[in-house]
Amino acid sequence: MEVYRDTDIDEIGDNHIGTSYDTPMKEDAFELSDEEKIKKISSHFREIMDTLGLDLKDDSLRGTPDRVAKMYVKEIFSGLNPENRPDIKLFDNKYKYDEMLIEKNIHFFSNCEHHFVPIIGFAHVAYISNGKVIGLSKINRIVQHYAKRPQVQERLTVQIAEDLKKTLGTEDVAVLIDAKHLCVSMRGIEDTYSATVTSHFSGKFKDEATRREFLSLVPKPTE
């Protein structure tokens, strides 16, 4: 009898498992300007509304396609454009601070890439300085940058961790995300209470004691 193993999953159907944590983007993703993208999305969204049977002559609905298009490009999906990655200035760790620094309770809104409805949650991020110190708000800005993309929580977690590692020149980074997916609560299974917890620990945070210290200092995932 054939025994099914979890590792067989990538050979089943076209369920290809990639190795990259990059958001899958087309080669020509940046050929259109923001203004051109807004125009195109607006026209497609008008079609969606029209197909749903909405009267686009109504004065409240008339501007919606433009509003949605602008919101996608300039606001909730602005993190797809690498030019919008925040400028990060590092400082020397003159104070020789050698314990972990935690930026906790970073509240974010993202959107699920499967259903395009919100993911709402908290990120808790920590690092141990390797000589450089990052401005606190820049940690929040990095989280917001990757949150402003269609996402899955696993990728969001890894993208934040990998960016910080590169920026700070250290492997000693931890990221914990506790979030609610509206695609699970407002539709489908309609579970209002479940939440999703993901984490990434690398460098010194792989040590049991360091990981435990981090976990003891951030809020427990909602019970």
Ligand SMILES: Nc1nc2c(ncn2[C@@H]2O[C@H](COP(=O)(O)OP(=O)(O)OP(=O)(O)O)[C@@H](O)[C@H]2O)c(=O)[nH]1
């Ligand atoms: N791993 C992972 N899955 C997610 C995330 N956000 C949403 N999903 C899931 O993605 C899956 C998409 O599965 P499909 O079966 O194609 O979609 P669906 O028919 O709408 O699924 P239901 O939500 O179960 O109705 C769902 O199970 C979602 O709950 C995420 O961040 N990570």
Ligand SMILES: [Zn+2]
């Ligand atoms: Zn979803």
